Amino acid sequence: MDNVMIEAQNLKKSFGSLIVLDDLSFKLYKNEKLVVCGPSGCGKSTLIRCICGLETVDSATKFNFLGHQIKKENLNKYKGKIGIVFQSFNLFPHLTAINNVTLSPIKVLKRPKEEVIQESEALFEMVGLKKKMDSYPHQLSGGQQQRIAIIRSLAMKPELMLFDEPTSSLDPELIKDVLNTLKDLAKSGMTMIVITHEMKFAEEVADRIAFFFEGKFTEIRPAKEFFKNPETIECKKFLDHVL
Amino acid sequence: MAIIPIAMFLALFVGIILGVIRSMKIPVINQILSLYIITMRGVPTILLMFICYFVLNTGSDPRTAAILALVVSNGAYITEIARGGIEAVDKRQREAAKSLGLNLWQSIYYIIMPQFILLVSPAIVGQLVLLIKATAYASVIGYIELIKMGVNLMQATFLPLPIFFYSAVFYFIACHSLKKIADYIDSNVRMKIMGEKKDY
Numbered sequence: 001m002d003n004v005m006i007e008a009q010n011l012k013k014s015f016g017s018l019i020v021l022d023d024l025s026f027k028l029y030k031n032e033k034l035v036v037c038g039p040s041g042c043g044k045s046t047l048i049r050c051i052c053g054l055e056t057v058d059s060a061t062k063f064n065f066l067g068h069q070i071k072k073e074n075l076n077k078y079k080g081k082i083g084i085v086f087q088s089f090n091l092f093p094h095l096t097a098i099n100n101v102t103l104s105p106i107k108v109l110k111r112p113k114e115e116v117i118q119e120s121e122a123l124f125e126m127v128g129l130k131k132k133m134d135s136y137p138h139q140l141s142g143g144q145q146q147r148i149a150i151i152r153s154l155a156m157k158p159e160l161m162l163f164d165e166p167t168s169s170l171d172p173e174l175i176k177d178v179l180n181t182l183k184d185l186a187k188s189g190m191t192m193i194v195i196t197h198e199m200k201f202a203e204e205v206a207d208r209i210a211f212f213f214e215g216k217f218t219e220i221r222p223a224k225e226f227f228k229n230p231e232t233i234e235c236k237k238f239l240d241h242v243l
Numbered sequence: 244m245a246i247i248p249i250a251m252f253l254a255l256f257v258g259i260i261l262g263v264i265r266s267m268k269i270p271v272i273n274q275i276l277s278l279y280i281i282t283m284r285g286v287p288t289i290l291l292m293f294i295c296y297f298v299l300n301t302g303s304d305p306r307t308a309a310i311l312a313l314v315v316s317n318g319a320y321i322t323e324i325a326r327g328g329i330e331a332v333d334k335r336q337r338e339a340a341k342s343l344g345l346n347l348w349q350s351i352y353y354i355i356m357p358q359f360i361l362l363v364s365p366a367i368v369g370q371l372v373l374l375i376k377a378t379a380y381a382s383v384i385g386y387i388e389l390i391k392m393g394v395n396l397m398q399a400t401f402l403p404l405p406i407f408f409y410s411a412v413f414y415f416i417a418c419h420s421l422k423k424i425a426d427y428i429d430s431n432v433r434m435k436i437m438g439e440k441k442d443y
Contacts, residue, residue: 054338079344090339094357103353104343156343 003030005160005191006051009062013046013055020046021057022215028160028193033186035202035223036195038212039238044195047212048162051193052082066159079108080156087165089145091137091152098124098133101152109156116155123151127181143174147181154185161185163194199242203227211235246306246386247378247417250313251371257318262325276322283319289380291316296384309381317374321367328363329355361428368425372418379414 006028013021020043028034036044049055050063056072057063063070065082092100098120105116124130127147137145146166153161166182167175179201186192186205196202202209203223210220213234219226230236265276295315296308332355340350382394393406400406 052342054341080342082342084342086335086339088335090333090335092336092339092354094361104345107349107353108344152343 004028005030005032005066007062007064009060011047011050011057011060011063013050013057015042019215021050024216026210026217026220028191030191031189032207033192033194033205035206035209036193036212036217037197037199037202037209037238037242039234043215044212045164048084048164048193048195051160052084052162053078054084080104080153081158082160082162083153083156083158084162084164085146085149085153085166087168089137089142089149089169091145091149093137096134096136097129097140097148100137100148101155104152105155120151120155123154124148126184127151128177141174142170143177146170146174146178150178150181150185158190160191160193163192163196165195165197167196167198197242199227199239211238246310246313246381247375250310250317250378251374253310253314254317254321254374255367255371257314258321259325261318261322262329265322265326266329280319280323283316286316288312288316288377289383292380292384305381305384305386308384309378309386312380313374313377317370317377320370320373324363324366324370327366328359331362332358364425364428368421372421375417375421376414 004027006026008027009025011021011024013019024047036047038044046055050057051065051070053070053072065078091097092103095103098117101120101123102113102116105111105119106113121130121133124133127150129144129147132140132144132148137148140148150161150166163182167178170178175198179198182192182194182201183205194202194205206223208220209223209226210217211226211230211232211234212218213232218232219230219235227239230239261276265273291312292309295312296305299308299311336354336358337350340354345353393410396406
């Protein structure tokens with residue numbers, strides 16, 4: 001039980017009459033990379049938004065992060081332990097890149113400024129954007145903004161990183177850099193859930209791949225098996241379209 | 244002339260607070276505020292001056308009535324400007340802030356307010372310029388503001404043109420200074436931070 005990071009049983013959520021999470025259950029293990037794929041719709045995003053506390057599930061038998069129940073009121077206690085990277089980057093436009101990254105460690109974790117700046121510079125170095133530290137988001141390309149969004153979350157030293165279609169709004173030539181950053185992050189041992197349509201990336205990086213369909217994980221299997229033997233028709237159809 | 248800064252600050256204060264409340268869309272309160280704003284849009288300021296004067300019944304001191312009228316009418320417009328500004332700041336900014344552990348006050352102070360100020364400053368400045376010019380209406384309830392002073396002087400000296408000319412200059416300086424502040428915010432801050440230029 002010690003290496004379970006998220007334990008979810010019977011998650012249910014609807015928006016009005018639309019059922020988004022339909023009795024969903026799964027476990028996420030420490031250091032695991034879980035890729036979630038499936039036809040477009042809000043269900044996958046809603047799931048990870050529930051995990052990090054931006055939405056609440058309607059009901060659940062169990063929904064724990066590291067043994068503690070996930071509730072909206074608990075969100076503040078996480079203080080960045082669950083990082084989330086959005087499709088639309090969501091950088092703060094009125095702050096420089098470095099300030100975007102250092103704001104939270106300084107103000108929330110109350111760490112000394114010099115230390116945070118040093119560590120952040122190392123993060124910028126890691127994604128190859130050291131020269132862009134003093135740029136404003138509007139001066140940067142989508143791929144650069146997304147990489148900065150990633151290190152902004154990393155600066156809080158999270159235990160889990162969630163990615164909601166991180167490359168879906170990028171031009172094709174910019175996707176590669178972001179995926180490389182994700183691959184490096186995966187190698188470093190971070191626990192990750194990535195919603196994506198980039199199946200080649202999934203093949204390289206994922207430990208397990210989950211197929212999300214109509215509110216449930218209809219398949220959740222080790223990466224190799226997933227591609228070789230998809231069990232359900234919907235999954236086969238999806239893979240045919242995407243590969 | 245002290246009513247100008249007093250009315251300006253009060254109108255801003257009231258307007259922004261009500262704007263925040265409006266943006267929260269609380270059921271009954273929202274309707275009441277809508278009614279207030281629609282009313283203010285339909286009532287001329289000069290009429291409002293009279294109403295406030297007689298409602299307050301302060302007799303010899305029209306100053307309070309004048310300030311009240313200016314705050315009540317301009318406050319309504321500022322409410323809508325503020326509400327627009329709040330709603331224009333992307334909801335996802337607050338989500339990003341939350342996910343990084345910033346609490347409500349930190350999100351407002353570091354993330355939402357700076358963007359809000361940049362968004363609303365042109366419109367608010369425009370409204371305050373209108374407010375400055377509207378102070379002239381206070382003359383109808385007996386407040387000795389600039390125009391009235393001009394009229395008195397004119398009756399004493401029989402020199403209308405230079406007096407009113409100087410009054411115009413005074414108003415122009417007040418309004419133009421405000422516009423210069425807005426231009427400064429715009430050209431220096433907005434360009435640098437948001438990469439846009441606003442055309443007047």
